[in-house]
Amino acid sequence: MGELRSKAEHTGVIQAGGKVCVVVNTRSRRGRRRYPEVARLLRQEGFEPIRIFPVVDPRRLRATLEEALEAGPDLLVVGGGDGTLSAAVKHVAHRDVALGVLPLGTTNNFVRSLGIPLDLAGAIRVFRTGKVADIDLGVAGDREFANLASFGVSVEVAGTVRHWLKRLLGRAAYPLTALTVLPGHRPFRAFLTVDGRRHELLTHQLNIANGRFHGGWQVAKDISIDNGRLVAYQLGSGKRLRLLVETLVRATTGRWRSLAGGPFVMGREMHLETDPPLAADIDGEVRLMTPITLRTVPNGLRVMVPADFVDS
CATH class of the missing domain: 3.40.50.10330 (Probable inorganic polyphosphate/atp-NAD kinase; domain 1)
Structure with missing residues (x-):
């Protein structure tokens, strides 16, 4: 503009x-x-x-x-x-x-x-x-987002978590709400195509991040909001217990692996299909369904950041 x-x-x-x-x-x-x-x-x-x-x-x-x-x-x-x-x-x-x-x-x-x-x-x-920086945005379908697109149990949690619980407990309200949602949640199969390579997984939760944080905890210790790439990762697998344990470990320790060593898929553009089709939570708005294509828009947003922010 x-x-x-x-x-x-x-x-x-x-x-x-x-x-x-x-x-x-x-x-x-x-x-x-x-x-x-x-x-x-x-x-x-x-x-x-x-x-x-x-x-x-x-x-x-x-x-x-x-x-x-x-x-x-x-x-x-x-x-x-x-x-x-x-x-x-x-x-x-x-x-x-x-x-x-x-x-x-x-x-x-x-x-x-x-x-x-x-x-x-x-x-x-x-x-x-601070200083003015131009950071990347993500685009899911026709919707721009700053932080995260998520699929699976978190979409149900976002629609279920009580406002009074968020006021009382803050970010801890989300994993606690997940405990009530997860027993009835069914895993889904996801097919993610990036740079011509097709990845298949069975999981309860898939996230595709542009930002560095999800639920107040860092996705990976070396992730960036301004590197021109989206980062896809699953929490747990098709087993509810594994998802629960992994989520609680992240919530209590804040420890995330490096992008080089963790279960991450990275790329400028990703095409996601799921079986069954799923609703997509795009930065808190649930209005899209899979299949969906996600990509990055370099320098799409101008923001005020601390002077030591690395602006690429």
């Missing part, structure tokens, strides 16, 4: 006090409680927002994002969960606007993938001390 400024020029404009708009989902787990602090902390760092939008009704989120962008900001600051940030990604992609993200969700996968501090003051400080 028009010509983009250089990253250095865009960074300079923002740090010199460029135009800032703020959108906060006050229905998110932490959004309502932390919303009053956002404007105060921005002003403390030298920013004076031209518009601030609290989103009380999530159905108004997309319209609110468009209204904020119509004000012509250099930096669009968005706070909420991964679903809120996913919607923001779709609106900001390919525009001459940098997305500034606030850690106001349960798992904050996108925030973690960018190396942004998980405390609100630290995240806002990045807008003054």
